Amino acid sequence: MNSAFLEEAARLLGPKGLTTSAEDMAPWLTDWRGRYTGKALALASPASTAEVSALVRLCAEHGVPIVPQGGNSGMSGGATPFESGTELVLSLRRMNRILALDPAARTATCEAGVILQVLHEAAEKEGLRFPLSLGGKGSATVGGLVSTNAGGTQVLRHGSMRALVLGLEGVLADGSVLNQLTPLKKDNRGFDLKQVLIGSEGTLGIVTAATLKLEPGIAGRSVMWAGTASLHDARALLLLAGDMAGSLLEGFEVLPQHSLEAVLAYLPDARAPLAGPHEWHALIELVAGDAETAARLPEISERLLTEAFERGLVADATIAASEDQAERLWLIRETISPAERAIGPAMQHDISVPVEKMPAFVEAAVPQLEADWPGTQAVCFGHLGDGNVHFHVIAPPGSERAAWEAGDGKAISAQVHDMVTAWGGSISAEHGIGRLKRDELDRLGDPVMLATMRAIKRALDPKGLLNPGKLV
Structure with a gap:
């Protein structure tokens, strides 16, 4: 059956559109994080919607499961085939117009x-x-x-x-x-x-x-870095920025001192934005789409930080004086994940809770986890403005990655997800479910929500051929 399917698929897609070469397929069979590696019947690369349509129809006739794939940069293993070798990886990369x-x-x-x-x-x-x-x-x-x-x-x-x-x-x-x-x-x-x-x-x-x-397009932007004594102060600073800058407020990221130090150790040319250490740091960006508003950004930024100082919300702050300085501040934020990975194994959680509850959640969850798992260090950073933080639990020094992740790491993740669920949050804020969190969604998801999702899946994909084993 596979032989007949592959012959028809090859005729449909041509030599550029289908390969069974192990060497050609190899880069697309492991997920971005390196957690999962699978096998594939073939790699299909259609060049048009018409070819995708005909190929999917062919897969339905032959009962061939399909794993759709874009840039293969997902964080939850959702675009990686299983080890059976019976699935077709369907790449959309040629459809790039x-x-x-x-x-x-x-x-x-x-x-x-x-x-x-x-x-x-x-x-x-x-x-x-x-x-x-x-x-x-x-x-x-x-x-x-x-x-x-x-x-x-x-x-x-x-x-x-x-x-x-x-x-x-x-x-x-x-x-x-x-x-x-x-x-x-x-x-x-x-x-x-x-x-x-x-x-x-x-x-x-x-x-x-x-x-x-x-x-x-961006007519102008103002990027600020502020040191705060607590995540509660950072949350109050976020509300103040929203009140004073309104719709100009585009980004509000937070990171603890630990994450800043990890980046400074990881990037040879990185420099601390402020003179001294602070429990938490906030990265704030205001963006204007017209020249008149852009001209007012320095004044708005200075008034915002002055008010924050007067309210005792920040201990120190700086405003980027150039685009190069602004990019350097953002580079610190964007380098946290690789810098943390360089320290050692960690369980990485992409979670959200109601925005107003995030400071209290972090204050409760971090010491609890570190007490329950001696030697670990819990680190939270990310998008405070939308209630989404990346909650990393770093393994004790000297831990062997595979053994720790499969043992204590798995139990730690379950505990983090239990906490998030108890606080009314989500175990996946922006990275999806994929293979990584499918069982946890099944364990913790609302039964009515899960039943509805499965009913929709059965209705639209009765043969279960579209990305089977992922999400639901």
């Missing part, structure tokens, strides 16, 4: 394989921008971002991909094409089916194109 970029409408229609950085550059040439950015922008694709409902550092102002996708095209499990690329401000014809596919991790359909919302 920006089909339309409309400056008047401020929209871009992109095929699924368009790389995020390429979209950024194309929008910038038109005086616009796509307001979602993340560390993997050089490899992450539009289709992957949509399928995982990606977030990033600008969610505070612009929202995640759910808020930025205006239209969508996707291929369903029977090969039919759902075309909702045309954006409408008002459309009350029943279910919003594009939202069903967004964040479904390829389990309900394969995203082939999307119409995305663009914003005016």
Whole structure:
């Protein structure tokens, strides 16, 4: 059966569109974090929606499971096949055209394989921008971002991909094409089916194109770094920034002194932004889309920090004096994860709780975990403005990675997820469920929510061929 399927698939896609070479497939069979490595029947790289549709129809006829894949930069193993070798990895990377970029409408229609950085550059040439950015922008694709409902550092102002996708095209499990690329401000014809596919991790359909919302280009920005005595003070500073800067507030990141020191040790040329240590640090960015507002940013920033000093919310602060300084401040934030990895094994958790509860949650969870697991160190950093922190638990010095992760590490993750659930939060804020958290979602998810998700999965994919074993 596999032989017959592969022959038909080869005829359909041509020599550039299908390979069974172990060497060619190898880079795409291990996830970005290196946690999972699988095998594949073949690697398919269709060049158009029509080819995706015909291929999915062929897979349905032969009962071949499909693992959709974008840039293979996901954090939860959602785009990695299992070890059976029976699944087809369907890469969207050849579908990399920006089909339309409309400056008047401020929209871009992109095929699924368009790389995020390429979209950024194309929008910038038109005086616009796509307001979602993340560390993997050089490899992450539009289709992957949509399928995982990606977030990033600008969610505070612009929202995640759910808020930025205006239209969508996707291929369903029977090969039919759902075309909702045309954006409408008002459309009350029943279910919003594009939202069903967004964040479904390829389990309900394969995203082939999307119409995305663009914003005016950056006319000016102000980047500040402030040292605070507690996460509660950082939260109060966030509220103050929202009151004083309004919609200009685009980013508000926090990190503890431990994370700053890890980055300073990891990056040879990095320098501490402030003269002395502080329990917590806040990275704040204001962005203006027009010249008149941009000219007011220095005044707004100075007033904000002056008020924060007077209220006792910050002990020290600085404002980037140039774009180079601003980029250096952001580089510190973006380097935390690799710097922490260099220290040793760690269990990394992408969690969220209600924004107003985050300081109290961290204050309760960190000492509890460190007491229950002697020798570990719990470190939290990330997007305080949207209630999403990256909660890393670093192994005791000298721990062997594989053994610790499979033993104590797994139990630590379960405890973190229990705590997050008890606080009314989510075990996955922006990285998805994939393989990594599927069992934990099954253990902790609301039964009604899970039953509804499974019912939708059965209805749209009755044969269970779309990314099986992931999410649900």
